[in-house]
Amino acid sequence: MTETLDAGIPAAHSTARAALTRRSGRWIDGWNPEDAGQWEHEGRAIARRNLGWSVFAEFLGFVVWQLWSIVVVLLPGAGFHLTTTESFWLISLPSLVGATLRIPYSFMVPLVGGRNWTIISAGLLLIPAVGLALAVSSPSTPFWVLLTVAGLAGFGGGNFASSMSNITFFFPHAQKGWALGLNAAGGNLGAAVAQFTVPIAVALSASTVWAGLGLGVAGWIWVPLIVVAMIGAWKGMDNLSGARNDFTASLSALREPHLWLLALLYIGTFGSFIGFSGVFPKLIADQFPAFATIPIGTIAVSLAFLGALVGSLSRPYGGRLADRFGGAKVAAASFAAMGVVALSVVLTMPLKSFWLFLGCFLVLFAASGVGNGATYRMIPTVFLATSGASAPDDPRAKDAQRRSAAALGLVSAIGAYGGFVIPQVLSASAAATGGYASAFLGFVAAYAVLLIVTLTVYARPRGRLAGHRI
Structure with a gap:
């Protein structure tokens, strides 16, 4: 949905600069x-x-x-x-x-x-x-x-x-x-x-x-x-x-099958971040009412904010790790960690330990943040690999850049639907069973599927992706 600015722009010269013209309305x-x-x-x-x-x-x-x-x-x-x-x-x-x-x-x-x-x-x-x-x-x-x-x-x-x-x-x-x-x-x-x-x-x-x-x-x-x-x-x-x-690039990106796979992965990472950020205060209030808000003098604090904080701060590290090891490997590690933590929540909830519960979720938020950065980093890499471009100045590379820029906006929109899905799954679990264990088991299964997709499609690339580190 966005277009990089270097398309169609002449090479820059160190000895001259294009003048900027300002118009009313701060144009x-x-x-x-x-x-x-x-x-x-x-x-x-x-x-x-x-x-x-x-x-x-x-x-x-x-x-x-x-x-x-x-x-x-x-x-x-x-x-x-x-x-x-x-x-x-x-x-x-x-x-x-x-x-x-x-x-x-x-x-x-x-x-x-x-x-x-x-x-x-x-x-x-x-x-x-x-x-x-x-x-x-x-x-x-x-x-x-x-x-x-x-x-x-x-x-x-x-x-x-x-x-x-x-x-x-x-x-x-x-x-x-x-x-x-x-x-x-x-x-x-x-x-x-x-x-x-x-x-x-x-x-x-x-x-x-x-x-x-x-x-x-x-x-x-x-x-x-x-x-x-x-x-x-x-x-x-x-x-x-x-x-x-670039509307043409947006339409082209929508026809790329990998866009939908990457959007699915982003639902698992960003969707988990925004979904669990939304429900974490209620989960704490339901499971540990004494810790819903903690009085400190004349004020009250909810420790639920730590989840969104950790998830936000860990996101840049996901991109940095993806630059070093490849986005697919980092995303796969994130899904594996999220699956293990979701299962740990189910196994440890009977212990009624708030601090163990909080610790599990902070790891889950950190993994989702890292996965956010890694998955977002994969998008331009995948579009470049599928273009068949052999060099940076290849016209196909320029087209891939346009399409990946459009894909970034589309994927971010689709991924945000996870913020709706996760609370609704938890609500259905509470209505059907009186608790949240079945919902978390469902999340474990979902993360396992996303892990398999990441490993089979991107960590071991074949077809149009063969020979590329995703």
């Missing part, structure tokens, strides 16, 4: 990050400024996307009485909506401009944030209203696709990996920050200037930051007239 003409002179003179500073505000806006997107994961745990204390099924729907619906929105969001940057869409997409976050604050202010709020507001939190999930699409246009090819990795990691951290901050804010609301807001403070506290993000994007970001999505 920039003539942008070419592959032009070394332009990049050194002013391009780098412009790109980094846009990256900074992009990370902040995407971070808030993840915050809003994951708000209901922690709010659901706090609803009973605010007088709400929900069934287990209803709770899991509130947790999973934002992921379903967010994953679906990632597809149209990916095309918005070329249509309206990266700066303009960042302002709009950040502004849309005000709707679920304020909606949450109002919806949870009274226990008499109907469930359908809660569910509707939770669905609107999916706006935050869509932000990832447009943010990544926008930033890829600003950086030269050699620095895209660093820039996109920083953008993704900054966004993912929003899930951890939301789960860490909300219980503290709710506890403080009883004895501070926020008194009277109750659980609604979980939504209100983000409103000023969202406004800052909008103003920052308005004053500090730019629109690139040369930013264009």
Whole structure:
């Protein structure tokens, strides 16, 4: 859904640089990050400024996307009485909506401009944030209203696709990996920050200037930051007239069978990260009620945020390990580790040890984060290998680069559906058996299948992939 910027651009010359032209509305003409002179003179500073505000806006997107994961745990204390099924729907619906929105969001940057869409997409976050604050202010709020507001939190999930699409246009090819990795990691951290901050804010609301807001403070506290993000994007970001999505490449990528296999793997890695991030606070509350929130003086902390934090921080290492050992080997190791940990959760739950339970999940989150980075790194490698290109200047290599850029957006959208699937599987398990053991056994089987696919298709490549390290 995005296109690298070096397509059709003349080779850069160290002795000259293309001039940038600025128009009203902070539009920039003539942008070419592959032009070394332009990049050194002013391009780098412009790109980094846009990256900074992009990370902040995407971070808030993840915050809003994951708000209901922690709010659901706090609803009973605010007088709400929900069934287990209803709770899991509130947790999973934002992921379903967010994953679906990632597809149209990916095309918005070329249509309206990266700066303009960042302002709009950040502004849309005000709707679920304020909606949450109002919806949870009274226990008499109907469930359908809660569910509707939770669905609107999916706006935050869509932000990832447009943010990544926008930033890829600003950086030269050699620095895209660093820039996109920083953008993704900054966004993912929003899930951890939301789960860490909300219980503290709710506890403080009883004895501070926020008194009277109750659980609604979980939504209100983000409103000023969202406004800052909008103003920052308005004053500090730019629109690139040369930013264009390649619809032809997107259609071509959709016809590549490996795209669907890679999307399946990404459901197993990123889907596990976002899915378990969403349900971890509720799993702790259900299995270990005393640890749902831990009082520390006048505040309360939920240790559930550690899962999203570990998963976010481990993601860059997955890409780095993939560079060294190959993405397929690292992804296979991640699926193996996730399967072993999921089985360990089943075997150790009867012991009723919270710290063992927490430790198992932190390993699971770390493995999913590493798998995220490794699987994402596999995408351009697979598309290049299937192109049959024999050299970097081969036209087929250029075409593979275009198609893989489109595939990155498509795979990220499909993978996010795991955030809906995992809570629903856990909900079905609880409804059918009264516990979560059967769901985790199902996850073990799923990780085993993904491990086999990774090993047979990519770790031991054959056919069009033969002779390539994936």
